[in-house]
Every structure is written in C-alpha cells, then in structure tokens.
Amino acid sequence: MNDSSAPDGARLRLTYEAFCRTHERAWRGFARTQVGAHQDAAELVVADMKRHLHRNWELALRQEIPAAYAWRLLKEHIGSWLDTQAQPTAVQTAALDAVISGFCRRARWSLENLPEQLGLLSAILALPERQRDIVVLTYCLDLDDDEAAAYLSTPATTLRSNRRHARRRLAAAIGRPDLAEKEVEA
Structure with a gap:
C-alpha cells in the first residue's frame, strides 16, 4: 500500500488501521486455535498476515467483503506456519x-x-x-x-x-x- 502523505494515502492508512482494530481479536483467537500452545506463533502469524494485508490493502478494499479476503489471508498464513512445523x-x-x-x-x-x-x-x-x-x-x-x-x-x-x-x-x-x-x- 502506498503510504504517501497525500490525502488518499492517509485515508488508506486510517481505513486499514480501523479495519485491523475491528477484526484483530477474532484473527488472534482463530490463530490460537490453530497453533496451540505456540502463543507467540499466533501473534507472529497474525502480524505476518497484517503486513500482507497492508501491502494489498487497496486490493482488499475492492473485494465484495474485505473481511472475507482478510480471513482467507489469515488461513493461508496459518497453513504456511503449520507447514514449517515438524508435527x-x-x-x-x-x-x-x-x-x-x-x-x-x-x-x-x-x-x-x-x-x-x-x-x-x-x-x-x-x-x-x-x-x-x-x-x-x-x-x-x-x-x-x-x-x-x-x-x-x-x-x-x-x-x-x-x-x-x-x-x-x-x-x-x-x-x-x-x-x-x-x-x-x-
């Protein structure tokens, strides 16, 4: 996402931050149900997903339901994390x-x-x-x-x-x- 000082860049940043505040509790909760005792891992997975979402925020906003787009990203990031685990x-x-x-x-x-x-x-x-x-x-x-x-x-x-x-x-x-x-x- 282009985070320029232009009004559009500021608006995008604000909408992204508000979106994350609204949904982050559910993202973290779901990540914890998938990565178990690896509490830090859940935080890392969500942080990685948020960075991915941030880079693609304009694309997310063009989706019919941005929350569903973010949910798919979260599940992809959880899957990637699980793929790196021995068990x-x-x-x-x-x-x-x-x-x-x-x-x-x-x-x-x-x-x-x-x-x-x-x-x-x-x-x-x-x-x-x-x-x-x-x-x-x-x-x-x-x-x-x-x-x-x-x-x-x-x-x-x-x-x-x-x-x-x-x-x-x-x-x-x-x-x-x-x-x-x-x-x-x-």
Whole structure:
C-alpha cells in the first residue's frame, strides 16, 4: 500500500488501521486455535498476515467483503506456519483441546468421559473446513452470526444452517444424537 502523505494515502492508512482494530481479536483467537500452545506463533502469524494485508490493502478494499479476503489471508498464513512445523497435526490437536472446552461450554454439551471428548476432537477435525470454521468462530470465539458470516463470505442464514449440520455431525460422531438439537443462540 502506498503510504504517501497525500490525502488518499492517509485515508488508506486510517481505513486499514480501523479495519485491523475491528477484526484483530477474532484473527488472534482463530490463530490460537490453530497453533496451540505456540502463543507467540499466533501473534507472529497474525502480524505476518497484517503486513500482507497492508501491502494489498487497496486490493482488499475492492473485494465484495474485505473481511472475507482478510480471513482467507489469515488461513493461508496459518497453513504456511503449520507447514514449517515438524508435527503440524500434533500442534492442531493441542489447539483444538481448547476448542473442545469452548464448544462444550457455549453449546451446553456435557461430555462425561475422555472417549467422548476424544471423539469430539476427532469429529471436529473431520468436519468440512467451512463447518469447522463456523464451530470455532461461533462457539469458541463467541462471534455473532453476522460477524462470523462476513468472515466466511456467506449469509447468516447459511451459517446457521451449516452450524446445525455441524452439530448433528458432531453429536452423531460421539454417539449422542440427543445433543444435536440443543441449539443455543451463538
């Protein structure tokens, strides 16, 4: 991004900074769910993504939904970071342990034993990417439907439908179909 002293350059800088302030909490939260105990790594991944976004800010503004463009960049940067790790699956599994507790709390699911918890972890990992993102965004990061939908460039009604399907899949995977219908407003 051209950061000249011209009014357009200042306006671009201000819009970029405001955009980052608005979305950075969700970016960091999501990065933490992907890189696990590597807290510093989550910060580095988000910082790298922000630099990438800064360089391409004018392109981001031309997108129909700039938040969805930034979300794709974040996921690319997380993927690149995971590719550099010796055991990326172990990193993601550790990260998803926090996702499980957040999901159970928000979804009001009570899992009594370790096999159910491990089953939920496996089921979350097996979800299609879109549904996995929805689970993390709405249940773990506590984003409202409209905000989560904007990141995924989808209508809120579609997000809710995908979330219901994800809940059903997760409940079936752990042998607790009774939990699927206990939807709470996310």
